[in-house]
Amino acid sequence: MAIENQAREDTLEQPVHDPSGFLTGILVQQQQYATLRWLCHFDILPKITQSRDGISYGEVAQQAGVPETTLRSIARMAMTSGFLAETPEGRLIHNALSRTISEDRHLNHWFRYIVEQTVPLMDCLIPAVEKWGNSKASTHTAYNVMRNTNLPFFGFLKSRPDLRADFDLYMESQAVMHSGTRIDHLLQVFDWAALGDALVVDVGGNAGATSITLAKAFPALRLIIQDLEEPIESARSKLSELAVDLSKRIETQEHDFFSPQPVQGADVYLLRMILHDWKDAEAVKILERLAAAASPKSRILIMDMVLPRPGTGTRRLEAALRQKDLAMLHAFNAKEREVEDWQRVLEQADGRLEIKTIRRPDGSQHSVIEAGLREATGTDGGSNGVSEHHEETGTLVS
Numbered sequence: 001m002a003i004e005n006q007a008r009e010d011t012l013e014q015p016v017h018d019p020s021g022f023l024t025g026i027l028v029q030q031q032q033y034a035t036l037r038w039l040c041h042f043d044i045l046p047k048i049t050q051s052r053d054g055i056s057y058g059e060v061a062q063q064a065g066v067p068e069t070t071l072r073s074i075a076r077m078a079m080t081s082g083f084l085a086e087t088p089e090g091r092l093i094h095n096a097l098s099r100t101i102s103e104d105r106h107l108n109h110w111f112r113y114i115v116e117q118t119v120p121l122m123d124c125l126i127p128a129v130e131k132w133g134n135s136k137a138s139t140h141t142a143y144n145v146m147r148n149t150n151l152p153f154f155g156f157l158k159s160r161p162d163l164r165a166d167f168d169l170y171m172e173s174q175a176v177m178h179s180g181t182r183i184d185h186l187l188q189v190f191d192w193a194a195l196g197d198a199l200v201v202d203v204g205g206n207a208g209a210t211s212i213t214l215a216k217a218f219p220a221l222r223l224i225i226q227d228l229e230e231p232i233e234s235a236r237s238k239l240s241e242l243a244v245d246l247s248k249r250i251e252t253q254e255h256d257f258f259s260p261q262p263v264q265g266a267d268v269y270l271l272r273m274i275l276h277d278w279k280d281a282e283a284v285k286i287l288e289r290l291a292a293a294a295s296p297k298s299r300i301l302i303m304d305m306v307l308p309r310p311g312t313g314t315r316r317l318e319a320a321l322r323q324k325d326l327a328m329l330h331a332f333n334a335k336e337r338e339v340e341d342w343q344r345v346l347e348q349a350d351g352r353l354e355i356k357t358i359r360r361p362d363g364s365q366h367s368v369i370e371a372g373l374r375e376a377t378g379t380d381g382g383s384n385g386v387s388e389h390h391e392e393t394g395t396l397v398s
């Protein structure tokens with residue numbers, strides 16, 4: 001088993017150069033994905049019992065109302081990707097991977113979101129380009145094709161509370177369970193404790209997962225979660241379930257980040273996974289609002305991806321980041337940015353804004369870009385007491 005896993009690992013890391021191997025590999029990946037989608041659609045995973053003896057294909061097929069032979073072929077295909085297993089007697093059983101994805105609510109939601117939303121969206125890029133060509137409008141996207149709407153992504157979610165709730169749960173799953181995008185990475189790369197009794201504005205903070213994590217880890221911090229109406233309602237309901245000594249340090253505020261920032265001179269304005277949803281002109285506007293509210297002491301922390309130049313990182317990381325870059329294109333006509341792109345949007349937002357550091361914690365897909373007004377660059381370089389990790393501006397920590 002260990003050897004098999006190693007072989008799969010190698011295939012991901014090393015491109016196959018012979019055409020037959022390459023094309024077969026693509027086909028196999030598609031088939032593996034289609035089987036996962038089928039298993040999800042017919043809700044097969046919860047029907048596989050936890051017994052060490054497994055469950056017969058016939059029993060599962062009957063419960064799900066699907067043909068037994070199809071179920072067997074599908075499950076055995078999924079097994080080639082390391083998902084599900086069979087007992088020596090030929091009964092269907094979970095392996096550790098399929099059981100975790102079936103039982104963990106965050107992973108299960110993420111799995112469903114991929115199958116029902118992210119991947120179907122990929123297929124809509126062709127009709128979107130056929131229809132709108134080079135348009136960069138946020139309403140000329142694959143998402144507009146898929147949902148048959150003229151509204152932009154977040155506008156459409158406002159009209160569909162079911163999809164809004166799905167999206168918020170997806171964001172929570174990314175914050176809590178996705179090893180590459182977990183909030184914990186944010187705790188490592190900035191010296192929050194050194195801020196002491198400080199005010200952090202979590203701009204576009206969704207239902208508050210990040211603010212709650214920060215408040216738990218740093219008891220002196222005060223936080224304000226800002227977002228649109230629906231996520232702020234979810235944040236309020238989440239906060240109402242917390243102990244008072246925690247919830248009293250976290251405020252909520254309905255705020256559109258394209259309008260003037262109401263909180264002046266906060267110690268930190270945090271933009272976690274925000275700017276990649278917006279094309280440059282809009283990202284500049286969001287940053288302009290923050291620069292106008294910032295004091296020389298304020299830090300603007302941008303936690304987002306920094307795209308590497310092709311071939312400069314590991315294939316696995318680059319593939320994950322480029323997948324996200326395309327996902328931003330599909331949903332928003334937006335993109336992930338390279339270092340120079342980040343420098344440009346900050347500069348355009350306010351000539352005084354500069355990048356102090358860019359750090360990417362080990363295992364994180366996100367980098368944390370620490371920016372501030374140029375006047376703030378005092379004698380210590382303005383790195384907020386984390387000079388041991390300080391990297392030259394524009395340098396990616398690997």
Ligand SMILES: C[S@@+](CC[C@H](N)C(=O)[O-])C[C@H]1O[C@@H](n2cnc3c(N)ncnc32)[C@H](O)[C@@H]1O
Pocket residue numbers: 154171172175203204205206207209210226227228231255256257258271272273274277
């Ligand atoms: C990709 S999510 C990131 C959420 C959160 N920062 C996190 O790290 O999980 C983007 C967030 O931006 C919010 N948003 C979108 N448009 C907004 C606007 N005009 N003003 C404020 N928030 C907005 C969305 O509601 C959503 O919660």
